[in-house]
Amino acid sequence: MSDIRKTIAGGATWQEVAEDRRRHRDASIAKWTTPEDLTREELTMTNHNVEDLAGALAMGHPSAECITSAFLRRAAGAQGVVNCITELLPDRAMQRAKELDAYFAKHGKPIGPLHGVPVSVKEHIAMKGLDLNAGFVSWVGRVAEEDALLLQILWDAGAVFHARTTEPQTIMHLETSSNLYGVTANPFNQTLTAGGSSGGEGALVGLRGSVLGIGTDVGGSIRSPAANNGVFGFKPTSGRLPVLGWAAPMAGCEAILGTIGPLSTSLAGVKLFMKTVVDAKPWLKSPDLVALDWKDTSGLFREKRLKVAVMWDDGVVKPHPPITRALNDIVMKLNKSQNIDVVDWAPRDHDRAWSIIAGLYFADGGAQTSEAINASGEPWRPLSEWIIKDNPHVKKHDVASLWAACAERDKYRQMYAELWNTRADVDVILCPAGPSVAPKLDSARYWGYTSQWNLLDYPAVAFPVKDHVSVDRDGTGEATYAPRNDADEYNWSQWKEHGAEGYKGAPISLQLVGRRYNDEKVLAALEVILKEAGLPTTVPPAAETTPQPLGMPVFQSSSSMA
């Protein structure tokens, strides 16, 4: 099934390898695209969310085969719109679905809490027997020997893996562009990025080719694509979900721990995912994890009034007007709630936070990542250049300077803990998920709104506010503002240049953040906030939100793609 004909090791050029991967991708999809739109039945099924699907499947109707087939078709269609898939998995998925249906027929009950639920998976999370290239041409041909632990757990819970999705070269962009698969575009406005690095997941879930996907996040890589595509995306505290079996350069690096987590069309989907995985006690198999059970928070904010602190601006880069407008809208609603107290959050030294984390991402000076790119001769994508070569904080550390940098990191974490202790009754911070809605392609350069919480290892969820950029409400981009620094200048220049017209249709999302290990509380608080603000806890069916009909031709990638 992995079907890898061309590799660098086998003597192929990088262009030949990439072409072969795309051929493989297209072949995996071919039978699942049709000239017509999805049937009404398929549309209806795929407009449901995880909790509905799991509930229906647990009753035995519709069958896992029906559901899987519908999502395979819808995912194939999504690929045609935004180029989000590295390979569709129809054979595996349909076989699995049939087995699940047979199980149900025999036992009269589901195999687990995700019985028959299709789940899409970012490419660099290992699937047995399949290529594991992590976005590097030179890595094509590395075949996973077994499923990543997370997938094993989800499999045991009944999941059906139906699609593998795109990620950028280096897996370290907040966009998704690689020489293997091209650029993943935003479903709502194809001049914008789907975000990244889990951009394939973001776009696929945004188009409901999947209602539950798995991404990874070390600086915003789950939350950026979730926010850009108007879906829910949760980065848990490190050590709660198993990352064992993902592929990335710099194995053994622990200065900043990457995380793995769900993207979903519903908050309930996120919760079900988290509970299912943690309930499996993954720490017994992956001893880096914390033995912390998933807490029931059903009564939490009945006993205690929720206190939300709002961070309007991180003090480094001012958010674009649509973000501030959305934040203002939700805060106005929350201010009227009898069940929530709203206060302001004054950020402290978020610029220093960025310099610390940006210096720890590539403590070898970027050597391993650069080698993974250069080994094939593939060109550097613009944002790879930006995060490694043009990043002033990247340094080739020795052990002593690495320790010093880690001590500096710990000091910052300490300071922030003390800051929160002075506001000890604050439960969560409500803030932007980024300095703008989905950026124009190759312009996602400010990570601070998400990477801040990676540095602090705080759980954080990106969520949509059921609103999109509109020229009427968001103006023309002529707002006057004197930027504070280069990053702020760059971000603001984007708004000045493109204005609301340039970002038209992009979903607006925000972010909710809690203290370390308060994963359950963050999700419980979000539910209260959405309810009190009159916002849905699910993404409306795609028919309402997707301006593009399904089944468009494959998006042609930009920039250095051959």
Next chain:
Amino acid sequence: MSDIRKTIAGGATWQEVAEDRRRHRDASIAKWTTPEDLTREELTMTNHNVEDLAGALAMGHPSAECITSAFLRRAAGAQGVVNCITELLPDRAMQRAKELDAYFAKHGKPIGPLHGVPVSVKEHIAMKGLDLNAGFVSWVGRVAEEDALLLQILWDAGAVFHARTTEPQTIMHLETSSNLYGVTANPFNQTLTAGGSSGGEGALVGLRGSVLGIGTDVGGSIRSPAANNGVFGFKPTSGRLPVLGWAAPMAGCEAILGTIGPLSTSLAGVKLFMKTVVDAKPWLKSPDLVALDWKDTSGLFREKRLKVAVMWDDGVVKPHPPITRALNDIVMKLNKSQNIDVVDWAPRDHDRAWSIIAGLYFADGGAQTSEAINASGEPWRPLSEWIIKDNPHVKKHDVASLWAACAERDKYRQMYAELWNTRADVDVILCPAGPSVAPKLDSARYWGYTSQWNLLDYPAVAFPVKDHVSVDRDGTGEATYAPRNDADEYNWSQWKEHGAEGYKGAPISLQLVGRRYNDEKVLAALEVILKEAGLPTTVPPAAETTPQPLGMPVFQSSSSMA
């Protein structure tokens, strides 16, 4: 109070600095030593354990002042026997005790669960205003700006800090020998070590100059001195107790995490310490910690039959006959228990575990530690030479090789988790706490029985079996055995050379180990095991066990001490 007249920075020689530190130590003790033995009342008070003292103090009688005074006197006496103290804290302790008595008089209740309980503290744990030299002559003169977080928590719980205790040069011996304070000897046999690196604590608690002390452990440094002195010593899982505020070289190093924990004359003392600290939610102040509440295990082994796996030998270094005899004795008793299942534990690759951890202790090739020694011109102690200069696993890593070594560590942890998963019903491993009882001075060279559980980050408690080496029972050392390797050869040569006569009187201890984060379970299991084996959960009053009368002259240190 810190009273530091001589420092290297101030131009003194290392000998002058060391002499000044000893002068300071002796001055702090002078008024608390008397020509006579302790009074009967003082002896009685100090023969009680933490739980009794805390209970009595919570009733207001005896006063904290009486208790503190008695322990100051007994600690001063212990110093005369084994040289375990860096400074006594009579002024601070008595003032604190008086304040606590005043509090009790006013409020009619204790200030916290440790109200008035004297607690001794290893020197490198910061105390505001006092020297923080970590055993290095060159560091003398560094004065702590505030108490370590752990001490702040214990203070809030009512603790009285009455003594600071010795540690070795580098804090990386399983003995206690420094050029500042000399050698800490074993109370039961002064030709033997007290163990280390928390050897001052071990010896002081062994002599009941303290019934609750704080040590630190990255390779056995709590358990070795606990075992060698016949007291309880618990190394928790990392991330459960705050280490914030300790002093050591290599700040920011996280490849192997050091831990902090209690030594006590009772298992209840260990438990009370753990519960008190964890209940204070230290993770809110030290964000490296895990937000894991202290679990109530009172019903645990009523619901589930305890399953103990016995590791007789780690496959690398064979324990001396007294250890094997003690293990055999307890297993015979447990085999008769209706409430415990006993099986064997086959160790796997413990030699590889040592090579991994020994290579990660000094990832800078020992540069920072060497610098801390060399900066004063003080001589290298023999075991400093051994662990850094003669250690074949020490390597000056670069970032890439450090990552690779960490990945190797993770692979080993993974392997061991899978090994335990194949024996999933095993609750705890019962094993030696070292390859021998307290070693002869400068011969504690095999760490594997303790460092194994640091590498795996498993909680482990050393405990006495109320037995001592005896010529009658342990023979003359002529047992024939063909060692497996150099470390085994060295350890066995010690037994051949010295035999039971050489180790006469040394307490025999064992170790109980659980899976990561199973701290509560390990302590609960130990209680069941001791009960079923008919062993006490407290150390018998010293009068029965200490061959040396209190008030002996100060022990003269050996080897390179000036």
